[in-house]
Amino acid sequence: MVFLEVHVYDSLGRVVQSFVKITDTVYAQSETVYDSLGNVLLATPIERLSTATDTGSLTLATGRYQSSAMWYDGFGRTIASANYGTNGGVALTRPATVSERC
Secondary structure (H helix, E strand, O other): OOOEEEEEEEOOOOOOEEEEEEOOEEEEEEEEOOOOOOOEEEEEEEHHHHHHHOOOOOOOOOOEEEEEEEEOOOOOEEEEEEEEOOOHHHHOOOOOOOOOOO
């Protein structure tokens, strides 16, 4: 059994998606969103559900999402981070400001 790791890059050469698959079946996937300075704003690893039957990219119906968000000051230093876990099975939209709970 041979695993293939595939990376998708944005125009600046940053990895925005990664896939681990055997033939056409994706078993793990990750998605990363960056700000204009290259800081990671949202990182989402996704693992294939045992009940998934599709072979392509993982979705909320076929994968378990674990989202983490980060916030930075004007110098690019991390001021807060939050692990949203599965976010109740809903895709996470990173809040623009840090929650008081972070």
